[in-house]
Amino acid sequence: MSKKEKIIGIITTSFLFLCVVFLVIFTSVKSEHRVINGIIIQGANFLQDNEYLRYSLINKGDLSSLTLYEIRQKFLSHKYVKNSDVELNSENMVVVTIQEKNFIASLISDEKHFLVNSDKELVGVLPNTNTVDLPAITNVKKTKNISGSIEDKKEIGEAIKIIRSARQLDDKLYGNLSEINMRDGGEIVLTFSNLSMPVFVGRNNYTEKLATLAEIENNKEQFSPLFRNSVYLDLRYAKNVFIGYNEIIGIN
The missing domain is CATH 3.10.20.310 (membrane protein fhac)
Known part of the structure; x- marks a missing residue:
């Protein structure tokens, strides 16, 4: 190959290389500035x-x-x-x-509204947030800290136990759970959208107590005459159901 042919070959190769580089850069720039529809x-x-x-x-x-x-x-x-x-x-x-995030409840405290996830994290609710399908945790006992007082994480943990128990037992039970009233550290009271009376569950053994409630719900026709004039349902005592027909008494 003559010297002239070598020079022509080098020039041709360089030109092709520059064309490839130009196309890559052009394509990249074009993709970076493409119109988003x-x-x-x-x-x-x-x-x-x-x-x-x-x-x-x-x-x-x-x-x-x-x-x-x-x-x-x-x-x-x-x-x-x-x-x-x-x-x-x-x-x-x-x-x-x-x-x-895995929000499982809302929490209302001092006119402030939060979302609660399974890690007990409280996230302030933004306007136009859909919380209608979440049970509300209310009247949570507070503990003092340097900046004032905050919601007791142990109490929030108790409410989460109730939610998890309801979820594990029966989807309908969880779906109908509308409020978990922590009563500032007192006996816990639940409200269900399909029941006209509050349900007292006290503390501990939530799965067992909610299983009793689920059984009652699944046999509603059998128990409905007993609930006709009832004021509250008390499940605080293991495997025993008390139906209140008068004013609520003896609840701390």
């Missing part, structure tokens, strides 16, 4: 999609200027979100799949 949010239960966007400080008009990583980080910063995955589909729509 919209956003799809999957897995949202406690907030509507537009509320998640608002609290995550994401404007639909700014999507094209954000990377997928930046969008994911914005969702991860939301206090309801445990994890999120973000991808771009074939229609140039950003698809965000969020995993919300």
